Amino acid sequence: MSIRKRLILSNIAMILMPIFFFLLSLFILVQLFFGEQPFFAHEDGSAPIAEEYLHLKQTAARTPDKLREEEYLSNRMAEIPQENAAILIREKGEITYQSSPSMSLSVSELPAFDFEEMRRPIHRxxxxxxxxQKNDFYYSNGNEGTVFxxxxAGFVKRFGPIVFGCLLLALIFTNGLLTYFVSKTILTPVNQLRAASEKISEGDLDFHIESRRKDELGHLSRTFEIMRKKLKESMELQMQYEENRKxxxxxxxxxxxxxxxxxxxxVEGIRDGVANSPEKLDSYTQTIYSKANELDHLIEELFLYSKLDMNRLPYHFEEVDIKEYIKNYVEELSLQLSEQTKVSFYYDRATSYVGIIDRDKLKRVFSNIIDNSLKYMDKEKRQLLIQLKNLEEHIKVDITDNGPGIKPEDVPYLFDRFYRVEHSRNTKTGGSGLGLAIAEQIIKGHGGDIWAESEINKGTTISFIIKKASNQGENGNEKDLDY
Incomplete structure (x- = not known):
């Protein structure tokens, strides 16, 4: 229930409760003044004077003349308590009997015979x-008689303040109770959120806010919990970024x-004259040139990776036949590879592989993956297999080598920057460690995905997918191009 509805219902209850208690008090008063009177009863529930009154009513109906007999009346009333109650008998306007002499009443004050307004039980x-209460009857000689x-009822004067006091206490209690419960349902989650915000301000995010409420505060608590989780993830990610930066x-x-x-x-060797022959000098300068090229390549890859990572490298996408694109690349690659390296290309003749790519950047992906494979392949006959597969909305490319394979624990980190399977960071057995990281950034820039699968002593497969230009082709026969 929403807070708005809860407040409306509590306000309605605060209005209805006084009405209820007023009606209850009114009902009690009506029963008191117009109902059957229990006021003649003793504490044990008995009402002897009321019972005698009923007996006298019956006597008046059967043998009214007996109500003139003093001895009969005295015997009937002998055991009746006389405090604050009395039975009177009136004949022809005169009081002929009164059970309690202490109660002085004027005949003129009593209701007349056959008085219609006798329904009102309290009189002054x-x-x-x-x-x-009164009962009118006739004596045998026709005289009018009445039993009173x-x-x-003096306590009725005190009844009004008592009722008013009880009503006031009931109103205070009910309103206080409603106010307490309504405020509690609001203040409890508010205090929870306040404590949570204090923890966050102190940098403590290791807590949990649980709320099953379905009102606005429940929604706020759940939103606050989502914010806390995202903030914690952000801080953890920031810490991870800091570790990665270091x-x-x-x-x-x-x-x-x-x-x-x-x-x-x-250079110092040359300056110190260690290279004292033309052959040594040539070897030293060749080494210096090679190391300078390594530096230049590393700086170039760092520059490229940083631009890709910050999305500052523009892409020039176009629809390209991937099958022809890879065939041209493999032909160009075969001219650079030795005879000990065999490259095979498998594709489906009946399928059109038209994808949306940036030609130059996708070429960099192929180069980085294949260069990485060639550096680690340790077999005399090196083999590379490139396969094209047609998926529903993508074109999949698999590049498989017959290298030594990669340990399962190393596979998830292949595309991390500067990660090398060979942890000594020896440039003879590995590159800068940015090649596959750059390939991943380029493939993601194409809206695709890249991953690796490997088995020890069997080889490694790097797979990636790129978007198709449209749904094309059906699977048919494969063609194998070997170089």
Missing amino acids: FGNQLYFL LLQD ELISNISHDLKTPLSAIKGY
Whole structure:
């Protein structure tokens, strides 16, 4: 239930409760003044004077003349308590019997014979209030007679303040109770959120806010919990970025320092005259040139990766037949590879492989993957297999080598920047560690995905998908091009 509805219902209850108690008080008063009177009863529930009144009514109906007999009346009333109650008998306007002499009443104050307004049970006689019941009858000689039953009703004067006080206490109690419960349903989650915000301000995000409420505060608590989780994830990601930044600086420093140290050492060797022959001098300068090329390649890859990582490298997409594109690339690659390296290309003749690519950047992906494979392949006959597969909305490319394979624990980190399977960071057995990271950034820039699968001593497969220009083709026969 929403807070708005809860407040509306509580306000309605605060209005209805006084009405309810007013009606209850009114009902009690009506029963008191117009109902059957229990006021003649003792504490044990008995009402002897009321019972005698009923007996006298029956006597008046059967043998009314008996009500003239003093002895009969005295015997009937002998055991009846006389405090604050009395039975009176009137004949022809005169009181002929009164059970309680202490109750002084004027005949003129009593209701007349056959008085129609006798339904009102409380009457005022002088300064006193009395409960009054009467029964009119006729004596045998035709005289009018009346039996009266009276009881002091002075306590009615005190009844009004008591009822008002009880009503006021009931209103205070119910309104206080409603206010407490309504405020509790609001203040409890508010205090929870306040405590949570204080923890967040102190940098503590290791807590949980649970709320099953379905009102606005419940929604706010759940939104606050989502914010806390995202903030925690953001801080953890920031910490991870910081660790990655430190590792990146460390790796860059190492990879830059290694060729620089070599260049510096060979330059000093030349200056100190260690290269004292044309052959040594030529070897030293060739080494310096090679290390300078390594530096240039590393800086180029760092520059490219940073631009890709910050999305500052523009893409020039176009619809290209991927099958023809790879065939041309394989032909060009075959001219650069030795005879010990065999490249095979499998594709479906009956299928059109038209994708949306940036030609130059996708070529960089192929180059980085294949160069990485060639560096680690340790077999005398090296084999590369490129396969095209037609998916529903993408074109899949698999590049498989017959290298030594990669340990399962290393596979998830292949596309991390500066990660090398060979952890010594020896440039003879690995490159800069940015090749596959650059390939991943380019493929993601194409809206695709890239991943690796590998088995020890069987080889590694790098797969990626790129978007198709449209739904095309059906599977048919495969063609194998070997170079």
